[in-house]
Structure formats: C-alpha cells, structure tokens
Amino acid sequence: MNNLLASILFIFLPYSAIAIFLVGFIYRIASWISAKGLTELKTVAIVPGTFSLFSIVKDLAKRVFLFYTLPKMEKDRTLIVGSILFHYGIWFSLLGHLAMVVPLPVSIQFHMMVALYMGGSAGISAFIGILILAARRLQVKKVRRISYLDDYFAISMLLALIILGLTQTLYIRPDFISTVSPWLTSIVEFRPEIATMTQVSPVTAIHITLAFVFIAYIPFGKIIHIVAYLFQPTITKTSFKIKRFKETEAYMLRIDEEGEHNTARNRV
Amino acid sequence: MNTIPHEIEFRKGDTSNFESLWADEKLVNALYDKVGHTQTPNQNQVDFFVENVKREVKRNRNVKLAIDACVHCGACLNACPTFLTTEDTYNSPVGRADLIRGLLKSTKLSGKIFKKAVGARELNNKSLEDVSTYYYQCLECRRCGEICPFGIDQADVTRTIRSVLYDMGKISRYTAVVIGNVERTGNNMALPPAALKSTIEFARDEILEEKGVKVIPKIDQPAYAMFIPPSADFFSNIETLKGYMLFFHSIGFDYTFTTKHAELANFGLFTDAKHLREIGNHVVNVALELGVKAVIAGECGHGWRAFKNYVIPELEKKGLSGLHVFHLVEDAIESAKIKLEPKNNDGPSYVYQDPCNYARGGDLIDEPRSVLSSVVSSYQNSPHSRERTWCCGGGGGLLSDELLPLRTEYAKLWYEDAISVGGTHVIRPCAICKAQLSHTLPRLNKKHDQALAYSGLMDLVYKAIVP
Numbered sequence: 001m002n003n004l005l006a007s008i009l010f011i012f013l014p015y016s017a018i019a020i021f022l023v024g025f026i027y028r029i030a031s032w033i034s035a036k037g038l039t040e041l042k043t044v045a046i047v048p049g050t051f052s053l054f055s056i057v058k059d060l061a062k063r064v065f066l067f068y069t070l071p072k073m074e075k076d077r078t079l080i081v082g083s084i085l086f087h088y089g090i091w092f093s094l095l096g097h098l099a100m101v102v103p104l105p106v107s108i109q110f111h112m113m114v115a116l117y118m119g120g121s122a123g124i125s126a127f128i129g130i131l132i133l134a135a136r137r138l139q140v141k142k143v144r145r146i147s148y149l150d151d152y153f154a155i156s157m158l159l160a161l162i163i164l165g166l167t168q169t170l171y172i173r174p175d176f177i178s179t180v181s182p183w184l185t186s187i188v189e190f191r192p193e194i195a196t197m198t199q200v201s202p203v204t205a206i207h208i209t210l211a212f213v214f215i216a217y218i219p220f221g222k223i224i225h226i227v228a229y230l231f232q233p234t235i236t237k238t239s240f241k242i243k244r245f246k247e248t249e250a251y252m253l254r255i256d257e258e259g260e261h262n263t264a265r266n267r268v
Numbered sequence: 269m270n271t272i273p274h275e276i277e278f279r280k281g282d283t284s285n286f287e288s289l290w291a292d293e294k295l296v297n298a299l300y301d302k303v304g305h306t307q308t309p310n311q312n313q314v315d316f317f318v319e320n321v322k323r324e325v326k327r328n329r330n331v332k333l334a335i336d337a338c339v340h341c342g343a344c345l346n347a348c349p350t351f352l353t354t355e356d357t358y359n360s361p362v363g364r365a366d367l368i369r370g371l372l373k374s375t376k377l378s379g380k381i382f383k384k385a386v387g388a389r390e391l392n393n394k395s396l397e398d399v400s401t402y403y404y405q406c407l408e409c410r411r412c413g414e415i416c417p418f419g420i421d422q423a424d425v426t427r428t429i430r431s432v433l434y435d436m437g438k439i440s441r442y443t444a445v446v447i448g449n450v451e452r453t454g455n456n457m458a459l460p461p462a463a464l465k466s467t468i469e470f471a472r473d474e475i476l477e478e479k480g481v482k483v484i485p486k487i488d489q490p491a492y493a494m495f496i497p498p499s500a501d502f503f504s505n506i507e508t509l510k511g512y513m514l515f516f517h518s519i520g521f522d523y524t525f526t527t528k529h530a531e532l533a534n535f536g537l538f539t540d541a542k543h544l545r546e547i548g549n550h551v552v553n554v555a556l557e558l559g560v561k562a563v564i565a566g567e568c569g570h571g572w573r574a575f576k577n578y579v580i581p582e583l584e585k586k587g588l589s590g591l592h593v594f595h596l597v598e599d600a601i602e603s604a605k606i607k608l609e610p611k612n613n614d615g616p617s618y619v620y621q622d623p624c625n626y627a628r629g630g631d632l633i634d635e636p637r638s639v640l641s642s643v644v645s646s647y648q649n650s651p652h653s654r655e656r657t658w659c660c661g662g663g664g665g666l667l668s669d670e671l672l673p674l675r676t677e678y679a680k681l682w683y684e685d686a687i688s689v690g691g692t693h694v695i696r697p698c699a700i701c702k703a704q705l706s707h708t709l710p711r712l713n714k715k716h717d718q719a720l721a722y723s724g725l726m727d728l729v730y731k732a733i734v735p
Binding site: 028031032034035036037038039040041042043044045046047048049051063067069070072075076079083140142143145146147148149150151222224225228229231232233234235236239240241242243244245 | 327328329330331332334337341342343346363378382385413414418420427428541544545573576578581584589590591592595599628629631655656
C-alpha cells in the first residue's frame, strides 16, 4: 500500500469520520433536548409504577441487557433471539477492539488467546444474530413491508464488517498488537502514525475503512437508537405519583334522622 | 347477515375504506371559538400540514423521539390490536408513523434523492387523506409503546397528528360533537342539569329499594370533595353510579355531584391539546367555585389519563388534590370501613380486563384488583393482563357508528381471551370499554354462540356492600 493511500485511509478518513460522527451526534442530541414539550401532559410514562430514578434505571437495564419487552411477542421469536445474539456479539467485539488501545496487564499470548476465543465467539454470535435478523426482514412479509433502503444499508454494512472481522480473527490472525494497535493508539492520542499499517492485509484495510464510514453514518440513520432511548420520556421520566389522602375531614358528613346534611360547612 | 344497509364492509389487509365522517365547518368553527383558534386562510393544505407537523415534532420530545428513534424492527406489529386484527400495514404503529415520516422525508435531501426507497411519500391531497383515514383508526391504547424496546408510543404521535388535522379543519364528527357537548353543557352526553338530578334521584330510590339505605347525595353543594364520573354513568351505567353513591354513603364521605361538569371523560386527549386543557381547566374551575378540597374520578380509562396527567397537577397548583374512587375503596376495605359480602356476586365466571389507560401509564393496576378480590369470591385475570391488556376496540374516540364493523374486529382479541378462560362476565371499569362492549358484544356473542356479559367494578362493589 502506498503512503498516500495509507494516509487517506488511516489518517484522513478516521479523523473525518470521527468529526462527522461528533457533529451529527451532538446535533441529534441537541434536537432532542430542545424539544421540551410532552404533548401537554405532566408525564407520558408507560411502564407501570416507575416512580423513582431507581425503577427507571432498572427498567432501562432490563431493556438493554434482557430485551425484556420482546418476549411478550407471541409467534415471533426471531426478533429476540436475533437481537440478543447480535447485540451481545457486537458489545463483546467492541470491548475487544477497546483492548487494542487500553493497555492491559496481561501477556501478549494471553491477549491473543482471548482475542481468538472470546473475540471469535462474539463475532460468530453477532454473525448468526444479524443473519437471523436479516432473514426475518426479508422473509416475514409484514416486516419486509416496513423495510427501506436505510435498513438494508445498515444491515449490509454490519454484515460486511462482521464477516471481515471474523475472517481476521479466525482465519488470517494478523499480528494486530504490533500493527493495528499502535496505529489506533496514535489516532486516539492525536499523533497519527501509520508506519505499522502499510503492510496490513487488504481484509484489515477494508474492515477499517468500512468501520469509519459506518461510524460517520451512525448519527444520520437508525443506528442512533444506541443512545436515542436514553432521551425517550416514556421510559426515562418518572410517572406522576398521586397523593393519597386519608384525612378525617373527608369523612365529616353525618346524616341525622331527618336526612339533613350536617357538615360544619353547611351550618355556616 | 344482520347489518344496517350502509355498513362498510371489513376487508382484511386493507382498511382504507373505513374513513371517519368529518365534522362540518359549523361544528369545527364552534370548537375553534371555544379555544380561540383561528384557521390560517388561503394556505395550501398540504404545506400547512407539513409545516405544523414539523413544528409539533420539534416541540414535543415524546413525539420527536418517536419519529427519530424507530428502527423498524416490527415488534409493535405483534402488539397492536389494530394491526393484529386487520393486517393492514398502515393500520399499525410503525405503518401509521411511516405515513408521517414519509411526508417529512420527502422534504429532506435523502428523500429527494432516494424517494420511495427510503420511504418518502409524495406530498399531495391523497397522501393527506391516507393520514386522516388511518390516524382515525388508531385506538391510542399505548400497547405499542409498552412493547417497543425504545418506548415509542404511537398514541402520542396520533394525538399530535390529529391535532394538526384539527387545526386544518379536519376532525371526526363523533369526537367533535362530544367535545362540543362537554364544553357547552359540562358533559359528553349533553344531559341537562334536570336530567342529571333525576338520574341521581332515580339511583337514590333504587338504592333505598334494593339495599334499604337512604343515601342523600349532594348536588352542586359545598363539600369536601367533588365527584366526577363519566357522564355515561348517568345514562347507561346506572349500576356503576349506584355503586359510587352507596360506597360514599357507607364510608360517610362528604362529596357532591356537580351538574356544571358531570364528566370525567376528556376527548381533548384524543384529538387536540387545546381542548384537553379547556376541558381540564373547567374541572379545576368548577372545583374552585364549589370550594372543595379534592376531586374524585369515576370509572373511565382515558379520562383517568387526562385527569392524572393534566387535571391533578393543575389541582395541586391550587392546593387541591385528586384521586380515583378506587383509591378510596381500597383504603376503606383496608381500614374495614365497609362490610362486604362477596357471595352476593356469585354466579358468573369473572374475568378482569384492565382498561388501557389504567394499566399503561395510569398506575391503576393493583387497586382495582385489591377491590375486586374483596367483592367477588373469585375472578381470573385475562390471559393478556395488566400492562399487556387489550384495548376494548373503542378507544381513541372511535366509538362512532361508521367504524362499528372495524371496532367489532378490534374487539376480537379481548373477547377471545375472555372466552378462552371460560369467562362469562368481563369486568372493565371504563366508560368507553362499556360503550364499546354494549355495541359489539351482541354481534360477537351471536357469532361465537356465547353469552358473555360485562360490567364495571363499582357495580360489583354495590352488590357486595352490606349496609
């Protein structure tokens, strides 16, 4: 790979992508925060009994880690199975990628082993998950009817990223610790250094290129759901709690034999 | 088949033929006058619609997130009673929202380039007609929001879009008549004060006859609390009315009826926030005029949502409080203020079905159950219970005649649930549920050869109370 191409792919593209991502991300979040209304209602909470911050956090955690609302769907198990395999696979893969820039107190051999087994399992899980979700989108008529170009774009990108990632982890097994890792660290530390990247395999280069294109796309498409739910008032704002009264004043009504009202106020 | 001559035929997969009848200009203008709204003249309808939708989406975070954050996973398709019974994509949460997303998309760059491929919809009178037809097929039951992993609640999108349609002069005749009635007379049924009084007296006499108890209800008099049931309880749900009256009497509760606002329902919630406030503020004002300290709500699901999330916060600002009658019944049972004999209700096989707006956001799930378990010997929860409850099929202001065949389809879900557990009597403490059941049960019972009956909860409290 020549130096110009390497500079474009490994310096220009990453920084442009991150810049686009940040600007888009901040713009989206600002647009949510600036929408203050709740269709004239005090609260729009939808989950029963969410009166405290704790109950909100608990509910959100159940949504993120258990997808707990989805099992309620009878007759359509593919969504929850696909979603769990895919999302957990992606999360563990991303943790693995993070380990390339965060120095770990483990030996290189151990790191490589974890990358192979855990990274490989995570990648396979994500791969199976996205295949299930993609098949569901194409096969189930009612879901196909609500699918558009952006859905197919996101799925294709993710599928390509997962396949390329898995190819590296399971088949090519490149020496990422002395190639990708130093470069990625240099990018994060704002002192880009691409010397270690000129010899990486095309698979790695394409994986990285697609990854940054995808990162730049995140704020503009449905992938923004990774943060959007945190701003959704139906599940992040507490419900309005009714004040129950048990005051004796409420029970002052006495009825005498003639059937006259005999409350304090009526006598005045 | 026993149908009225002009009844619209239900077609599975395409419900575009169920268009609501629209209010005429005179009716709309009367509503505009009430809330001081003026229609922007001479503006292109399509432009007006898109502009106003954009403004409302920008203003309301729940709607903004609903439009922005959907990943089109289709979970709501399996949750929505209108989609499950009709299989028309536009008659589903995501499909309904896409009618709007599509119009907004067509004004954006991606929509201009990729057009239909990204779901962009051409802006014209036809696409606007689709919006009004399908937005008046939504039950606003919030079941989609409950199952959506991101909590996207189409009900509030529906409310917003209907509000924009209303500002253009388009509102279903049924909801417009109801809103007009309550704003003119203080109740949805336009019952005059004399009629309300005679109904209350009639109920009083029946209580004396059946229970041997002389209850003396106050009407428009000072009291500790003002009680507002849905006006249907003065008209068709007299057993429920008797339940409130005998209960309040039994605990010695100092309350008054009011003829000035004898209505818990608030159809402003379904269609337009200006009227939601107008109707809600009237409740607060009547309460202040009467000098009460609290306002008690009767059995009405959507009315409770409006009451809990608009009226009570307004009451609290004035130092008043608001409660549901079930809160009081629960307290009374707990402190043994009333004596109950559950055997009085023996006979039917009871199935409790939560009204949508009690269960989803109303936080009124355990209270009715705790009451119920004290007034009947046994009852079952419906297979889809609590926050998973099915809408009766008449929510969202869809109780009109022209939608009856559609509503009957919507009703299948809860009906089959009740039958499947051997129920002979469903309990739905909500005026809209009761009205919808009174319209659809004869048809469904005939079709399934069953004799399913229904009632509210206070009806059963009435029978169980031992004076």
